[in-house]
Amino acid sequence: xxxxxxxxxxxxxxxxxxxxxxxxxxxxxxxxxxxxxxxxxxxxxxxxxxxxxxxxxxxxxxxxxxxxxxxxxxxxxxxxxxxxxxxxxxxxxxxxxxxxxxxxxxxxxxxxxxxxxxxxxxxxxxxxxxxxxxxxxxxxxxxxxxxxxxxxxxxxxxxxxxxxxxxxxxxxxxxxxxxxxxxxxxxxxxxxxxxxxxxxxxxxxxxxxxxxxxxxxxxxxxxxxxxxxxxxxxxxxxxxxxxxxxxxxxxxxxxxxxxxxxxxxxxxxxxxxxxxxxxxxxxxxxxxxxxxxxxxxxxxxxxxxxxxxxxxxxxxxxxxxxxxxxxxxxxxxxxxxxxxxxxxxxxxxxxxxxxxxxxxxxxxxxxxxxxxxxxxxxxxxxxxx
Amino acid sequence: xxxxxxxxxxxxxxxxxxxxxxxxxxxxxxxxxxxxxxxxxxxxxxxxxxxxxxxxxxxxxxxxxxxxxxxxxxxxxxxxxxxxxxxxxxxxxxxxxxxxxxxxxxxxxxxxxxxxxxxxxxxxxxxxxxxxxxxxxxxxxxxxxxxxxxxxxxxxxxxxxxxx
Ligand SMILES: Cc1ncc(COP(=O)(O)O)c(C=O)c1O
Numbered sequence: 001x002x003x004x005x006x007x008x009x010x011x012x013x014x015x016x017x018x019x020x021x022x023x024x025x026x027x028x029x030x031x032x033x034x035x036x037x038x039x040x041x042x043x044x045x046x047x048x049x050x051x052x053x054x055x056x057x058x059x060x061x062x063x064x065x066x067x068x069x070x071x072x073x074x075x076x077x078x079x080x081x082x083x084x085x086x087x088x089x090x091x092x093x094x095x096x097x098x099x100x101x102x103x104x105x106x107x108x109x110x111x112x113x114x115x116x117x118x119x120x121x122x123x124x125x126x127x128x129x130x131x132x133x134x135x136x137x138x139x140x141x142x143x144x145x146x147x148x149x150x151x152x153x154x155x156x157x158x159x160x161x162x163x164x165x166x167x168x169x170x171x172x173x174x175x176x177x178x179x180x181x182x183x184x185x186x187x188x189x190x191x192x193x194x195x196x197x198x199x200x201x202x203x204x205x206x207x208x209x210x211x212x213x214x215x216x217x218x219x220x221x222x223x224x225x226x227x228x229x230x231x232x233x234x235x236x237x238x239x240x241x242x243x244x245x246x247x248x249x250x251x252x253x254x255x256x257x258x259x260x261x262x263x264x265x266x267x268x269x270x271x272x273x274x275x276x277x278x279x280x281x282x283x284x285x286x287x288x289x290x291x292x293x294x295x296x297x298x299x300x301x302x303x304x305x306x307x308x309x310x311x312x313x314x315x316x317x318x319x320x321x322x323x324x325x326x327x328x329x330x331x332x333x334x335x336x337x338x339x340x341x342x343x344x345x346x347x348x349x350x351x352x353x354x355x356x357x358x359x360x361x362x363x364x365x366x367x368x369x370x371x372x373x374x375x376x377x378x379x380x381x382x383x384x385x
Numbered sequence: 386x387x388x389x390x391x392x393x394x395x396x397x398x399x400x401x402x403x404x405x406x407x408x409x410x411x412x413x414x415x416x417x418x419x420x421x422x423x424x425x426x427x428x429x430x431x432x433x434x435x436x437x438x439x440x441x442x443x444x445x446x447x448x449x450x451x452x453x454x455x456x457x458x459x460x461x462x463x464x465x466x467x468x469x470x471x472x473x474x475x476x477x478x479x480x481x482x483x484x485x486x487x488x489x490x491x492x493x494x495x496x497x498x499x500x501x502x503x504x505x506x507x508x509x510x511x512x513x514x515x516x517x518x519x520x521x522x523x524x525x526x527x528x529x530x531x532x533x534x535x536x537x538x539x540x541x542x543x544x545x546x547x548x549x
Contacts, residue, residue, distance in 0.1 A: 020547045033547035040540045123549050172549075294397075294412035301411050344547055367401075 011127040015350030022335065023344050031344040032361040032373050035172065037236040037317070041273070042284035045235065048276030049269055057268050063260040065093020065244070066271045072278040073244055081214035083222065085246045092245045092256050095266045097202050098124060100228040100245040103255040104198055105132035105164075113163035118149040119352030120320070122172045122200070126352075134163065140354035143322060146311050147176040151185045158189075164196040167215060170203035173351045173360040174320040175296075175313020180213035187218040196251075197225045202243075203316040205234035205285060208293045210314065216247070223248045226255075233316075234285060235277045240270035292317050295363040295370055302374040303361070306381050317364040320348065324357055326384050334359060340383075341376040390415060394423055395432070402436035439532045449496055451480075451525035452503045454511065456491040457518040466490065469516045478506050489521070500524065 001009075016033075023029060040046075064070065070087035077083050085091050094100040101124060109115065109132040117125045119138045126136040137157050141147040154165065167186070169178045190197050199215035216225040230243030245255060259265075299319055303310040308321035323333050330347035337343050348358030363370060390413070397409055406424065410417040427433045442449045458469050466484050470491055474482045480494040493511070497503035503524070512520050528536055 014549065016547055016549050020545065023546045029546060031546040034544050035548045036544055038542065038544070290393075297412050297414060298408070346547060 007131060007133075011130050014123045014127075016123060016346055019331075019334065019344075019346060019350065022338060026338060026342055026344075029338065029342045029344050030365075030369050030373055030376070032363070032365065032370075033344040033346045034362055034364060035318075035346075036238040036364065037233065037288070038364045038366060039236040039288055041236050041240070042277075042281060044280055044284070045237070045273050045277045049273035052272035053269060057272055059268060061093075061265045061268050061271060063256055063265055064088075064091070065266055066268070066275065069093060069271050069275050069278070070244075072275060073246070076278060077214070077227075077246065081212075081217045083214055083217045083227075083246075086249070089249050090246055090252055092252055092259060093266050093271060094230070094243040094245055094259065095263055096232060096241045097200055097228045097230045097243040099259070099263060100226075100230070100243045100255075101125070101128050101166075101198070101200065102131070103258050104226045104228070104245060104247075104251070105129055105134065106258055107251060107254040108196060109134035109163060112161055114157075114159060114161045115163060116154060116157050116165040116195075118153075118167070120147065120171075120173050120348060120355035120358070121166070121352055122168055123350060125166050125168075135161070137162070138352055138354070140352075141174075141176075142354075143311055143320075143358075147171060147174040147320070148178050148182060149186065151189055154186060154189055158193055158195075162193065162195060164198055165190065166198045166200065168200040168202075170207055170212070170313075170315020171318075172203065172316055173318050173346070173348070173355065175316045175318040176311075177207060177210065177313075177315040178213070179210060180218070183213055183215060184218055187215070187221045190224055191220050195224070197221065198228065199225055200228045202228065202230055202233050204229060206289060206292060206317060207315045208289070208296060212315070226251060231274050231277055234288075235274075235281055236288065237270075237273070237277065240267075240273055242266055242270045242274045292363065295365075295367060298367065298370055299361065299363045299374070302370075303377075306374070306378040308359075308377065308381065317362055319361045319363065320355075320358050321361060322358055326381070328384070330356055330358060337377070337380050341380045343373055343376045343380070391423065391427070394420065395427065398424070398433065398436075402438075439534055441531075441536050443528075443536075449498065450500050450503050451528070452495045452497075452507065453523040453525065454491075454493040454495060454507060455489040455521040455523075456493060456511070457489045457520075458491060458516045459518050460516070464516065469514070472514070473511065476506075476510060478503075478510075489519070 070091040073091055074085050074087045077085055105128050111133045113134045114137045115129045115134050117136050117138050118141050129136040139153045139157055141149055197215055204212040216222045216227045226245055226247040228245055231237040300310055300312055303321045307325060310319050310321035313319055330349045334345055334347040346360040348355030406417050406420040409420045470482050473479055478495050478497055480496050483492045485492045495503055507522055
């Protein structure tokens, strides 16, 4: 195609997109394929947003984002993890973690720089690295290690061109989490090789066992970590498009430069809603987390009992069961499941080759849907024998 | 008795009375036997009063009329609020009775088949009680939320069926 840039020709549209097109043709489906909360944004947040519109908050904001929001984020990070970021110059409000990821990569990657990405991993990482001109270098995490990246796997991929590593715990698509002591070992490698760590902690609040460790709270990592987080998952605010990036002043200043010219600022309406969310959501957050945890217990037991072996995910809202016993590729399994039982899941290979042989089943659905989905799966698996 | 597990059981049941002990067990990790025992205990203790269904009668095509009554009562040496409140509570037409702070004493909700029904019940059975000094009746015109459930509106699932 003559008008398309070479760079874009080098990236493929996501496997999820492909599956989405298939799903479109099927009526009455139920879905465990949705990567966002089933809860609607808590009413007090929606209400605060309406009020901000009534008062006429409709302008641009500072390129960095509304100062009050940045201050609240600084307070939260200090309170939750003991990390200090200056709201003036070390915190940037982005249009979702999606933009934050793009900004940090574009601000730091030179041609031929390599970025290590553990897989199965979130679908956007590889394309974003390529768009920034870098080289994605993937590592295959394994189910027998609960899909955690190991120091050995990481070290084995480090070359003189390695610039950064992207971490995402709790993880999409596996639900895997990493303990502080395990992350510490990765931090040591990063310090030794002078790597930048890009830590996408968007599911941090959805941690069901143990406590979440913020990567930048680890010894020596504050200045070598870009912390990405946002409102989408924990506050059920995916459609509002608010995220934030925190880190070293110099990197943030350069990310802001790109943001200023390409995004200008995040929508003020959504920023006002995020202010309310960070101020007054402890209760609604707790309720949602409790409910996800109940569903997590239900789905993990349910999947294992019908022969879809599934390790226990400790975070996010995903399970990643193995279909090794059924002699079908992930896509075949998912397509047949869709056609025969009208149940949508995401084939694991959409998240990298390491996801082949698995499915991603999200439990951000009501318990009724969950139970119905499990019985459809059981019927389907029963027929496969 | 007020430990976290007990509270969790009650919260789950308050939301869905039909859920089975087996399911609660799967969701919470508490063994099924313990769930059943705990529920039994809560029932015997009266912490669980009853398992009921929230019905939108209007949707079912059955008409009911509700009235909210503010009651002022006279107390004497022998009778405090409890005796009059309990007396009013005995009528099956009465849905709820609360002692409240403010301009009146008891807040009563009455349910009946027609406006006439409800009005005559109040006039004949409530206003005539010796301890009742004054009543103000508000007929309910439309109900929006009951038992924590919105009656006329459900948030549709607007999400894409498959997403990253
Ligand atoms: C790991 C991960 N990072 C980032 C995103 C995108 O988040 P946002 O809505 O903040 O752009 C998602 C959404 O699915 C995700 O799963």
